[in-house]
Amino acid sequence: MNNSTSNNPRITIRKGTGSDLPEMLQLFTATIDEVGKKDYDLQQLEAWKSGAENKERWMDVIRNQYVLLAVAGNTIVGFCSLDQGNYIDLLFVHKDHQHKGIAFLLYHQIEQEALQCNEKKLTADVSKTARPFFEKTGFQVIQEQTVRVKGIAMTNYKMVKHLIS
Structure with a gap:
């Protein structure tokens, strides 16, 4: 699965494995810190990042979800996971690689x-x-939600996209 964008000619897409988890977790927390700060306050960002502490959940993602990584050189610059064939569980792009088509x-x-x-x-x-x-890729908001992470309320959105084969 070799793919490229005009801004990133050397991006390759490959399946994620257990050995990728440490780098994925680092990308997850760094991206939340930097990219999420315009939409969430410090308490919310800390609660969101705490998801990285749940190693069992991340092992479950690698074992049971369809996980793809975007790699530039030897560095993971993004990842996305599909759970149960139709639920996008995770989609994160490294803070230094935003807005490049990854x-x-x-x-x-x-x-x-x-x-x-x-x-x-x-x-x-x-x-x-x-x-x-997600809206640019054709998803629509079904409902705004308030989720609690470690007791901290955060807003997110349940979204759906109807696929045409």
Whole structure:
């Protein structure tokens, strides 16, 4: 799965493995810190990042979800996961690689996987930060939600995209 964008000619897409987890977790927390700060306050960012502490959940993601990584050189610059064939669980792009088409590359491959599995729609619970990207790819907000992470209330959005094969 070699893909490239005009801004990133050397991005490759590959499946994630357990050995990728430390770098994925680092990308997850650094991206939330930097990219999420325009939409969430410090308490909310700390609560969101605490998800990295749940090693069992991340091992479950690697074992049971379809996980794709965007790699530049030997560095993971983004990742996306598809759970149960139709739920986008995670989509993160490294803070230093935003707005270069990486999220779209990952998303497109995930959508293709869902279509190959004869899925009729994709769903996701999306942060305020990611909502514009998901809307650009054809998702619609079903409802605004308040989720609690470690007792801290955060707003996100249940979104859906109906797929056409």
